[in-house]
Structure formats: structure tokens, C-alpha cells
Amino acid sequence: MDQRIHSILDKEVDRQSSTIELIASENFASKSVMALSGSVFTNKYAEGYPGNRYYNGCEHMDEIETLAIEQLKQLYGCEFANVQPHCGANANTAVYQAFLKPGDKILGMDLASGGHLSHGSPPNISGKIYDAYTYGVDEITGLLDYGAIMAQAKEVQPKMIIAGASAYPRSIDWSLFREIANSVGAMLLVDMAHYSGLIAGDAYPSPLPYADIVTSTTHKTLRGPRGGIILWNNPDYSKRINGAIFPGTQGGPLMHIIAAKAQCFVEANTNDFKEYAQQVVQNAKAMCRVFLENGLEVQTNGTDSHIILMDLSASKHSGRQAADLLEANGITVNKNGVPNDPRSFIETSGIRIGTAAETTRGHDEEWFKELALKIVTILK
Secondary structure, eight states, X not given: OOHHHHHHHHHHHHHHHHSEEOOTTOOOOOHHHHHHHTSGGGGOOOOEETTEESSSSOHHHHHHHHHHHHHHHHHHTOSEEEOOOSSHHHHHHHHHHHHXXXXXXXXXXXXXXXXXXXXXXXXXXXXXXXXXXXXXXXXXXXXXXXXXXXXXXXXXOOSEEEEOOSSOOXXXXXXXXXXXXXXXXXXXXXXXXXXXXXXXXXXXXXXXXXOSEEEEESSGGGOSOSOEEEEEOOGGGHHHHHHIIIIIIOSSOOHXXXXXXXXXXXXXXXXXXXXXXXXXXXXXXXXXXXXHHTTOEEGGGSOSSSEEEEEOTTSSSOHHHHHHHHHHTTEEOEEEOOTTXXXXXXXXXXXXXXXXXXXXXXXXXXXXXXXXXXXXXXXX
């Protein structure tokens, strides 16, 4: 290995091992997942799908992709799955391509309220190709207002509604989103990227009984390699979705990542992982209680997930300043906007905290309570 590259790698290993990781979208993959991510599977082109490849020599590619699909279907109790998306945004883009035409109306969560770029945000391709509308949260409670979303859907008449978030700490009522979609004849796409590991571990409600299509990443709370997935139950969707991934939006699949996904799904199909997912939520709730007891403002006054969105609107610190201050004390978080943020997108008035990574390291509520007190001291 080139010494410059080796040096950078060593420094990143040191950084990860010597800091406390509280970025909600990050986690620590197992040694098996990382080994497969760097395995000989990376050497093979396998355009197409199991049993129907463009290249020869794909018999083992078929085996590993089929195993990944079957493990994923078992994990979430669905009928069909695609494991080829390179990331969650790619999965969302493929679903749009499969079922929408340019200019069709979509309704997704506003980025400023906790949504994701790929749910119709103007800078994203989803906001450029489609006629995108957004819903937010209640200005006082910070919670999703399903009645307001229903009214907005009836006014907009979208072809697709997107549920799911990147910075929303509470449980989402997927059944109400189903009712809203049904009321206007819209498809319901759920992006469960942040919650997928919790859902796999029965620590957060599953959208599978309600959504037409579900997308996700495979890292974050699922603790796998960086990548995406698509899940569905209607057999009529299969040709559209698979074709939208290949050849619609991607070329050859990343077989080394698909192998690592297969391992991730096997690991998530265990009782140990269920215990892990439950602990992630318990740890987040414990941190929240400490923050609230010590006068720090938390959006929605709590959490039902791994996410804590701390509101610093009234603080002397902006979100950027708070994140930098915590990093200087060995704790990594990310700055984050909050609903009705008075500061700019660059500064923000919040920080997003997540408990998934440090729970992977084996920490419990007492450890997280002590950490929360340390954060209180640093920020006050």
C-alpha cells in the first residue's frame, strides 16, 4: 500500500477509536462486513440479475445476490427485494423513475423539518424533475400533523407521497400516511433509511404493511456496508423497479457490497441484534431525559428512536459552533437545522445526536447518561 494512503488510513483508525461517535447516520460495521466489502467480489462484473447476467463467470455472483435477497426478505417479511442500489438516494431515484413521469407531483417532508434531500428538495434531482411539494411539522410541538398533511395532499393531489425522515426523532404513523395516500389515490413510498435497523430489531414500527414501496440504506442503524435496498410486495412492481435500477439508473452492481449486505442481513436476523436495537432506543431516551432535566431544549421533548434533535435557537452557540466545540472535546455530532430555524443553513440552530454507533460498542443507559451530563457541561 502506498505510504501516503496507509498514513491516512492509520489516522482515520486512530480518530474513530479515540473519539465518541454520536453522528446519527453512522455506525460501526462488523469485521465480517468490512472484510467482504474489500473481498475478491470487487473484481467481478455482473450486470443484470441472478440467472440473467450479461457476463459469463457469474455463478457465484448469482449465489451471493440470491442469498442477500432471501435474507433481506426474511428480515422484513416482504415478498420482493432489490439489493443493487448503491445508496438510499439511488434507491429513491429509481422508484421515482419506475412510477413517475417528469413533472408529476410528489409530496415529501420538508428538508428544514427533518426530511431528506432526495424527497423533493429543490437542489436534488427529485426537486428538479418532479413538481415537488413538501409538508412540515407542527410549529409548537415539532410533531408531524397528519391532519394538516391530509389537507395538503387533498389540495396538491400528488401522484406519490414520500414518508420518512433524516432528523425526526419520533415514531411515524405509517397507517395514517396510508390513509392520506388512499384519500388522493397516491402511491406511498417510505424511506426508512434511518430507522431500518430499529425496525429489523422490533424497536420501531414497520412500514411494510402500509407502504407500496420501501427504500433504505444498509448502514446507519442496520450496521451494514454503505448501500441501498428496495422492498415491495406487489408482483406487478417487480419489472418496473428492477428495470429502473438496471439498466435505468445504474450499471454493474457492486458485488463486494452486495456480499457485505448479505452478511449484514444475516447478523440483523438474530436475537442479539434485536437486543441491540432495543438498547439503542433506551440509550437515546436516557440521554434525552438528562438534557431536558438540565435545561437543554430537545425537539419534540424526547425521542422514540436513535435520534435526538437538540434545539439551540436560544443558545449562545449555533449548531456549527456546538458541533465544533464537542469535536474539540472528543465527541462527534453534526450540526442540523431545526424547524423554523432562525440561523442560516451553514450555521444552523441545532445538532443531531444518535446513539447507534456507541451502542454497538456495548454502552448502556448509565454510560449515556454520564455522556449527556458531559455534553451539558460543554454546551452551557
